[in-house]
Amino acid sequence: MKEDLRETIYTPPLIGLGHDYRSLTEKISGIVLTRKTPLEWLALFGLGFIGTMMLMVALATLLVRGIGIWGVNIPIAWGFAIVNFVWWIGIGHAGTLISAILLLLHQAWRQSINRFAEAMTLFAVTCAGLFPLAHLGRPWFFYWLLPYPNTMGLWPQWRSPLVWDVFAVGTYFTISLVFWFIGLIPDLATMRDRAQNRFARAFYGILAMGWRGSARHWYNYESLYVLLAGLATPLVVSVHTVVSFDFTISILPGWHSTMFPPYFVAGAIYSGFAMVLTLAIPLRKLYHLEDLITARHIENMAKLMLATGVIVAYSYVIEAFISWYSANEYERFVVINRATGPYWILYWTLIATNLVVPQLLWSRRIRKDNLAVFLIALSVNVGMWLERFIIVVTSLHRDFLPSSWGMYYPTIWDWATYFGTIGLFVMLFFLFVRLLPMISIFEMKQIVEKPEVSVE
Amino acid sequence: MKATSVLYGFMAEFADPESLKECIRRAKAEGFRRIDAYTPFPVEGVSEELGLHRSVVPLIVLIGGLIGALTGALMQWYSSVVDYPLNIGGRPFNSWPSFVVITFELTILFAGLFGVLGMLAVNGLPKPHHPLFNEPHFDRVTQDRFFMCIEARDPRFDSRETWKFLESFSPEGLYAVQDQR
Numbered sequence: 001m002k003e004d005l006r007e008t009i010y011t012p013p014l015i016g017l018g019h020d021y022r023s024l025t026e027k028i029s030g031i032v033l034t035r036k037t038p039l040e041w042l043a044l045f046g047l048g049f050i051g052t053m054m055l056m057v058a059l060a061t062l063l064v065r066g067i068g069i070w071g072v073n074i075p076i077a078w079g080f081a082i083v084n085f086v087w088w089i090g091i092g093h094a095g096t097l098i099s100a101i102l103l104l105l106h107q108a109w110r111q112s113i114n115r116f117a118e119a120m121t122l123f124a125v126t127c128a129g130l131f132p133l134a135h136l137g138r139p140w141f142f143y144w145l146l147p148y149p150n151t152m153g154l155w156p157q158w159r160s161p162l163v164w165d166v167f168a169v170g171t172y173f174t175i176s177l178v179f180w181f182i183g184l185i186p187d188l189a190t191m192r193d194r195a196q197n198r199f200a201r202a203f204y205g206i207l208a209m210g211w212r213g214s215a216r217h218w219y220n221y222e223s224l225y226v227l228l229a230g231l232a233t234p235l236v237v238s239v240h241t242v243v244s245f246d247f248t249i250s251i252l253p254g255w256h257s258t259m260f261p262p263y264f265v266a267g268a269i270y271s272g273f274a275m276v277l278t279l280a281i282p283l284r285k286l287y288h289l290e291d292l293i294t295a296r297h298i299e300n301m302a303k304l305m306l307a308t309g310v311i312v313a314y315s316y317v318i319e320a321f322i323s324w325y326s327a328n329e330y331e332r333f334v335v336i337n338r339a340t341g342p343y344w345i346l347y348w349t350l351i352a353t354n355l356v357v358p359q360l361l362w363s364r365r366i367r368k369d370n371l372a373v374f375l376i377a378l379s380v381n382v383g384m385w386l387e388r389f390i391i392v393v394t395s396l397h398r399d400f401l402p403s404s405w406g407m408y409y410p411t412i413w414d415w416a417t418y419f420g421t422i423g424l425f426v427m428l429f430f431l432f433v434r435l436l437p438m439i440s441i442f443e444m445k446q447i448v449e450k451p452e453v454s455v456e
Numbered sequence: 457m458k459a460t461s462v463l464y465g466f467m468a469e470f471a472d473p474e475s476l477k478e479c480i481r482r483a484k485a486e487g488f489r490r491i492d493a494y495t496p497f498p499v500e501g502v503s504e505e506l507g508l509h510r511s512v513v514p515l516i517v518l519i520g521g522l523i524g525a526l527t528g529a530l531m532q533w534y535s536s537v538v539d540y541p542l543n544i545g546g547r548p549f550n551s552w553p554s555f556v557v558i559t560f561e562l563t564i565l566f567a568g569l570f571g572v573l574g575m576l577a578v579n580g581l582p583k584p585h586h587p588l589f590n591e592p593h594f595d596r597v598t599q600d601r602f603f604m605c606i607e608a609r610d611p612r613f614d615s616r617e618t619w620k621f622l623e624s625f626s627p628e629g630l631y632a633v634q635d636q637r
Contacts, residue, residue: 021496021600147531155535164557171565178572186497186598193595209582212589213597215493217579219503223511224575228568231517235564242557442497 014109014447016291021445024292028441029187029194031287037434040286045430051423058416059134067137069413076396076408081135083388084418086243087271088128088425089169090264090384093236094272095121096176099183100232103225109300111443112292115187116283116432117276118180123428124275125173127421132165134417161245168242175235179228182221185211186442240268247391254334254395259322263315270308271384273301277377279429281370283438292439299367305380306361312387313355330400338394342407346386347394354383461634463615464587465490465607467594468622469629473499476602479625480505483606486621490610494588494603513575520570521563528559587635594631605633 015024061069072079095117102110133139145166147156156163188208195201211217244260277298284293323331338347357379366372393408432438470476476493483491484505493502532555536542541549576582588594588605597603606618622630 025496025599147535153540155540158532158536158558159551159554161557164561167558167561171561174565175568178568182572182575190496190598193598205584209576210584210586211581211598212586212594213494213496213603214579215495215499215502215506216508217581218495218498219508220511220513220575220578222498223513224517224571227514227517227571231564231568231571235561238557238560238564245557445497 014112014294014296015444016294019291019448021448024444024448025190025194025441027292028437028439028444029191031433032435032437033191033194033196033200038286041430041434045427045434048423048425048427048430051420052427053423054416055130055420055424058413058420059130061413062134062417063139067135069411070417071408071410071414073406073408075399075404075406076393078135078392078396079408080410080414080418081131082246083385083392084421085128085131085135086264086388086392087385088124088131088421089172089243090240090268090271090388091275092121092124092128092172092176092272093240093265093268094276095119095124096172096179096232096236097269097272098276099179100229100236103229104233108447109297111447112294112439113276113280113297113301114443115180115183115436115440116279116429116438118176118183119429119432119436119438120275120279121176121272122173122180123425123432125169125176126428127425129169129173130421131417132162161242161249164242165246168239172235172239175228175232179232182225182228183440183443184436185209185221186213187437187440189213190441191437237265240264247395252395253323253328253330254338254391257319257322259315259318263312263319266308266311266315267384267387270305270312271380273305273308274377274380274384277301277305277373278381281374281377283433285370287433287438289439292444295368295370298370298373302361302367302373302376305377306358309354309358309361309380316351316355333398334395337398338390341394341398343390343394343397347390350383350386350390352383353379354387357383461636463608464590464633464635465605465610465613466618466622467588467591467603467605467631467633468625468627469593469596469631470602470604470625471600471628473502473602475625475627476604477501477505479604479622479627482625483604483621487612488606488610488618490607490613492605492607494594494597494605496598496600496602499602512578513571516574516578517567517571520574521567523570524563524566525559527566528562529555532558587633590636591631591633593629601628 019027070079070081072081095114098110098117099114099121103114133142136142144154145156145163156166185208188204189211192201192204192208195204241261241264244264247255248257248260250256280293280301281298284290320335323335326332338344358376360366360372360376366376397408398405468479470479473495476495476499480491480493480502484507491506493499493506495502533550533552536551536555537549543549588603593601594603604622606613606622608615612618619630619632
């Protein structure tokens, strides 16, 4: 019976036909070492570079003139800085999910997407970290957030979720970085051995640290790799949980909710898969990687995006239901005000982009259509940003007393900083694509060896 | 070759992991001890053939995690109870539920960093040079070939017999690796 089923269900292979150890090595390392850089690379890197320059101007202006150049005010003291922080840090979560959780679950299809997804995580966390730092007001005193012996005799406030955030995000960045680097070492050795150019040999050689593929080394290496995945799994769940604590520990209606941690984690993975798809679909076309990042990979990611999207939709419904069920007039007001108040356009755009559009993914035809999946992923990127905007701004702009009500309008500097970080992200990502193997070479060889592992 | 070069070992090159495993199995049966395999990716079963027992890396990660947990818990307890107690509405100084998050994050941070540094230290990396790199064909170890080396310091090593032994597997290549001192 089981055998019959296996024959009737066709699972397309994870790697295009005809690949062996040599062709995989040549194809993936060739993107960096031998193939001509496509013009599209230059265009996209250039766009990212321009964005980064804009970010520099925006941050320099902020340092010179202070936080007043932003649209933040009282009561809306958080504004874009926190919206963008939560958005970026959420994007990073899919990278860790792919690299760690799917590794522990023995999902062989992760092998061709984990490397660039982890790179995406690193760059997204980098962009995220800039916002709270800039929002400090006096960013040059950022080290006051860390416990260090100081002449003031002071310690950080351990009971504050904002200090927890420093530790959570700092740990997340560090562990993501070492996880990514450990995964890179064998591939850096491959690059070292294939590089023709003296400078490239030295560059990859130093980074590879003398890796020679010894079985004893692999033994310890694999042991560590699985342990790091095991450590990263609770870590990634904790990071967005702590981010949600920034909201829930307060007593503000719309924030003070026990549902926030799981809701935030699901939203983070949702937006992260949207970003992975936004990057993967153009990338595989640009570098002709259709035989390594196959239609099945895209479909699997689309399914995961849909699954997390449904959890997010459920959370929206429960949030509204509980505010009604609580019989608390402030809680009820928040929900009604979101849908009908001054930010109603953003709220309904959020519902459309984040909840309605992704339902198209239930259709297999649409999941198979790359352009459609790409557009849906873009829609989710926008939707998840709007979600954070709605959470941050609508809860703050109506204070308990109508005399303290206000409105938040982002200034040109808010937008310049936000789009600037997108530029920084794009620039770093394309530098990565140009300098390092964007698909894990040695892990791909493991699934070439035994194609039967690819049965889902 | 310089006059100071000594023999490091004999290295056989194979095109597929199965031949490599067969060679290791036979070499073990012959009584060779100083052998190691070099592969482009972790090959299942090679560590068993080599008889590698438990890696110490998990222990290092555990120790790192414990140190991290203690660091987080003690730092927060010391600063809140001993060094700078703040009475906020009569709440306890040692408000441990608030300290859970940072203790947890430091546990993960220390465990991860100990693991990474520990793995590199156990493997003796970074090691910019190794005698095997003297063999130009060895560059395919990170690409598509599987190597096995019997080192000259093995008590059973005999420059004629061992060479013949490896030759009997008809490897893709057989090299005498020199170590320049």
